[in-house]
Amino acid sequence: MTWPTSIVDTSNMDAPGDSAGNARAEIKKMADNVNAIKDAKGAASGIAELDTGGKVPVAQLPNIAADKGGTGFTSFTAGDIFYANTTTSLAKLGAGSAGMVLTSNGAGAAPSYQVAGGLPSGTRTAFNQTAAPVGWTKDTTVALNDSILRIVTGTVGSGGSNAFSTFNGQTSVGATTLTTAQIPAHTHTGGAKTGTFQMQSASVSGPVALTSASTAENTGGGGSHTHTVTTGIKYNDFIIASKD
Numbered sequence: 001m002t003w004p005t006s007i008v009d010t011s012n013m014d015a016p017g018d019s020a021g022n023a024r025a026e027i028k029k030m031a032d033n034v035n036a037i038k039d040a041k042g043a044a045s046g047i048a049e050l051d052t053g054g055k056v057p058v059a060q061l062p063n064i065a066a067d068k069g070g071t072g073f074t075s076f077t078a079g080d081i082f083y084a085n086t087t088t089s090l091a092k093l094g095a096g097s098a099g100m101v102l103t104s105n106g107a108g109a110a111p112s113y114q115v116a117g118g119l120p121s122g123t124r125t126a127f128n129q130t131a132a133p134v135g136w137t138k139d140t141t142v143a144l145n146d147s148i149l150r151i152v153t154g155t156v157g158s159g160g161s162n163a164f165s166t167f168n169g170q171t172s173v174g175a176t177t178l179t180t181a182q183i184p185a186h187t188h189t190g191g192a193k194t195g196t197f198q199m200q201s202a203s204v205s206g207p208v209a210l211t212s213a214s215t216a217e218n219t220g221g222g223g224s225h226t227h228t229v230t231t232g233i234k235y236n237d238f239i240i241a242s243k244d
């Protein structure tokens with residue numbers, strides 16, 4: 001819109017002797033100026049319309065940029081907060097989950113909501129519960145299932161092949177049959193047997209006493225045996241989860 005620029009000369013309108021003809025021309029200029037302003041209502045570079053309450057309608061209010069004192073946004077969600085994402089603009093951060101805290105991620109980085117405790121993303125730890133808490137992801141790697149924890153002072157790793165429940169459920173060791181080599185060295189002794197025999201030959205006549213050593217009889221069934229064990233160790237289940 002171009003605002004009216006016609007200059008009205010009122011010198012011909014303020015005294016009884018002024019020229020009526022000249023006054024009419026100046027009055028016409030005034031009317032043209034007023035009509036031009038009226039026609040510019042609600043138009044670009046014009047004047048604002050007013051509602052019944054004498055206020056500018058909300059629909060005609062401008063979206064004010066952050067560097068002009070506004071936010072740059074026209075809609076919001078409950079819990080939104082604003083932070084400077086550049087030197088001249090703002091960004092919205094939606095509300096975090098219940099129990100989370102607003103955390104700084106350092107200069108030049110956007111803030112974020114994190115689980116209270118301040119642990120960095122990727123941190124792994126154990127929890128005595130079935131599901132991971134808010135802000136954590138449960139590790140469901142098959143190799144982790146039914147295993148026990150080992151404390152080390154060097155690089156972490158894993159090993160073994162027997163599941164904990166398998167080991168903990170055994171009630172005896174495997175059956176074993178001893179071999180001769182596994183039996184301690186030993187001997188069996190017995191008393192001598194004596195007897196008198198009647199012999200008749202060209203050189204010997206009459207009874208002769210004979211003595212023979214006794215021997216142990218072979219015995220044993222060669223069966224196996226087991227040893228009873230109790231491995232019902234008390235335990236509590238934990239999961240491994242990583243910080244989101």
